[in-house]
Amino acid sequence: MDVSASIAARVIASLMIVGSWLDPAAADDWTIAGTLLTPSGIVTDGAITISGQKIAAVGTSATLASAPTSIKVPGIVLPGFIDLHNHLTWNILPRWLPGRTFADRYEWQDTAEYDRFLVTPHTLALNAAACESEIYAEIKALAGGATSVVGSLLPIGHPENAKCAKGLARNLDMASGLPFTQPATNDQCNKGVGSDALLDVVDYEVFPLELPHARLDYLLCELGTGNLRSLIVHLSEGNPRDSSAHREFTMLSKSSSLPPGLIFVHGTALRSEDFAKMTDGTSVGLVWSPRSNDELYGSTTNVAAARLANVTVSIAPDWSPSGSAGVLQEIGYAARHHFVASEKLIEMATTAPAKMSRLDAYIGSLEPGKFADFVVVDAKIDPNAKKPLDPVVKATPADIKLVVVGGQAVYGDPTLLAQLLPQGTKLDTLTVCGSQKAVYLGQSGAVELRKSLSDIQATINAALAKAGSSIPDIECY
Known part of the structure; x- marks a missing residue:
């Protein structure tokens, strides 16, 4: 067995160990009552019953009269946000303000200030606090309403990192908890050539054009088999007028097919004719990260042209150094800044990413049979208003009352978490946008580290201090 095959085998073994990442506390049936956002619209006197990891029933309180005693929540219950574009461990770093814009991502990645303010402290943190950085970043994602994320700390070369990405957010590229069958070593795609194993239902590539051709062909083939549900690639990132950034799309589209399940991140340099190719007999998705684009390039993706071409568009924060601290803040x-309607933005954070990643059978909406991934936002909803979801879009992380992943309450207001977890359950507290929140670390990698949230923060800050940096407060907007 070669080195890469050995690493892959150890990674798969580690992931099998963490596959059942939910706490037994999620096993009992329970019900949340309040206003719901369902596929059929807003239900004001609604209820959602959870059984184990999944949603058992959704409807009005009257129709679920036989359900267990319900817990009333304020505001509105939404499907959990699905973040298809992030770089989690970088989110321990402060905001980066270069003071100028760039032509493309290669330009700013080649600057001395990027190396000094981001690369050096990030490297120090990964050397001394890799798991801690992943866990803290997931808490930060939960604080912005995300229940599913990508951009995890991958275990390639470090199988021990598999334990880091379990039990808080649903890590789609590492430990999703969704149905996944590892392809056989001699399946139709690798034909016995020993391609690296897939880690989970999503593969996330930051530099797709640097992949060996055999690896890219393998991933595209597995999209066709369905073993891989989606392949997310960063492409054409830069100023919309940058020819080099635009050429990335030309290179990829001419060298490879554009199958369903393929998702482009950024696409700031894409043009109308490119979007047309993305929907010409296929359904390539697009992930929009406007804040990071605006700050780094002075402009962003032509989302209006993408939507005119019927490209499915989702929204995600990229990373907090130049993007938003979470999905809610990015919305x-x-x-x-871009005057997108509230209803469309909520769709772009829930059903759209679920659809483009081909995971909509499992997540993305409040429906029976789907995983119980949802967020409660304390926003006053008037279903008869012209724009009823405006209060959600105007909310901040202070208004996130509860986050549930796979039927497990993991984050929210301390009093609400205490109601949903067994008596005496240990909660770690933090202050977010002036509001006290709590996180339940009992089913995460923090257990194996035997560290509390304060311990995790102290370990990260000790590493960052060597570069004159520290963890920033979670931004409200």
């Missing part, structure tokens, strides 16, 4: 930014 608010897009509403304020």
